[in-house]
Amino acid sequence: EPEVTQTPSHQVTQMGQEVILRCVPISNHLYFYWYRQILGQKVEFLVSFYNNEISEKSEIFDDQFSVERPDGSNFTLKIRSTKLEDSAMYFCASSASVLSSYNEQFFGPGTRLTVL
Amino acid sequence: KNQVEQSPQSLIILEGKNCTLQCNYTVSPFSNLRWYKQDTGRGPVSLTIMTFSENTKSNGRYTATLDADTKQSSLHITASQLSDSASYICVVSPLSAGNNRKLIWGLGTSLAVNP
Numbered sequence: 001e002p003e004v005t006q007t008p009s010h011q012v013t014q015m016g017q018e019v020i021l022r023c024v025p026i027s028n029h030l031y032f033y034w035y036r037q038i039l040g041q042k043v044e045f046l047v048s049f050y051n052n053e054i055s056e057k058s059e060i061f062d063d064q065f066s067v068e069r070p071d072g073s074n075f076t077l078k079i080r081s082t083k084l085e086d087s088a089m090y091f092c093a094s095s096a097s098v099l100s101s102y103n104e105q106f107f108g109p110g111t112r113l114t115v116l
Numbered sequence: 117k118n119q120v121e122q123s124p125q126s127l128i129i130l131e132g133k134n135c136t137l138q139c140n141y142t143v144s145p146f147s148n149l150r151w152y153k154q155d156t157g158r159g160p161v162s163l164t165i166m167t168f169s170e171n172t173k174s175n176g177r178y179t180a181t182l183d184a185d186t187k188q189s190s191l192h193i194t195a196s197q198l199s200d201s202a203s204y205i206c207v208v209s210p211l212s213a214g215n216n217r218k219l220i221w222g223l224g225t226s227l228a229v230n231p
Binding site: 004035041042043044045048056058089091093103104105106107108109110112 | 147148157158159160161162165205207209218219221222223224
């Protein structure tokens with residue numbers, strides 16, 4: 001069964017460093033998402049991406065964040081200068097379409113980012 | 117403000133027993149309501165998705181109900197198994213210009229099934 005994959009599973013970085021989180025969505029999906037979950041808190045929407053551009057983003061997704069689909073298979077989230085409060089689990093998701101009433105999103109296993 | 121609240125926050129039951137988890141939401145209008153299962157350290161996995169016009173949906177031992185008038189949903193788990201130990205999260209998709217990109221998440225109910 002096709003699944004969303006994410007790498008690395010755990011990333012440790014120093015405050016101020018840049019990190020890139022990688023995701024491979026399900027191959028025939030067209031819509032891609034990043035979410036984050038700070039330990040003990042709700043999952044939070046960061047950004048959605050379609051047709052090589054951002055379609056929606058939250059207040060969390062400020063200028064420190066960027067997304068890219070560099071090669072037609074990978075979908076990346078870059079944090080330019082990490083802060084302690086960026087420590088969280090980051091989930092990638094993909095969906096085939098947003099036009100159906102269901103718009104099922106399939107989630108990857110997550111990348112745990114720890115900023116020291 | 118669009119919110120999703122769940123109860124109880126945590127629950128412990130014995131293997132083989134049934135349980136019901138509750139979800140109240142203020143998202144309006146909404147497109148669909150989902151229940152996800154999230155194992156510790158893993159990504160959420162969809163259990164059920166219901167549109168505003170659906171009242172109930174089953175997936176094996178999981179049955180979700182939806183009352184759009186009272187803005188409440190429940191997830192009933194029958195004959196619980198040890199592998200049901202996880203966080204169960206209620207998620208609502210707002211109806212926004214005909215699209216459903218953004219999801220509003222509850223905090224989840226942490227379920228522990230003991231032998």
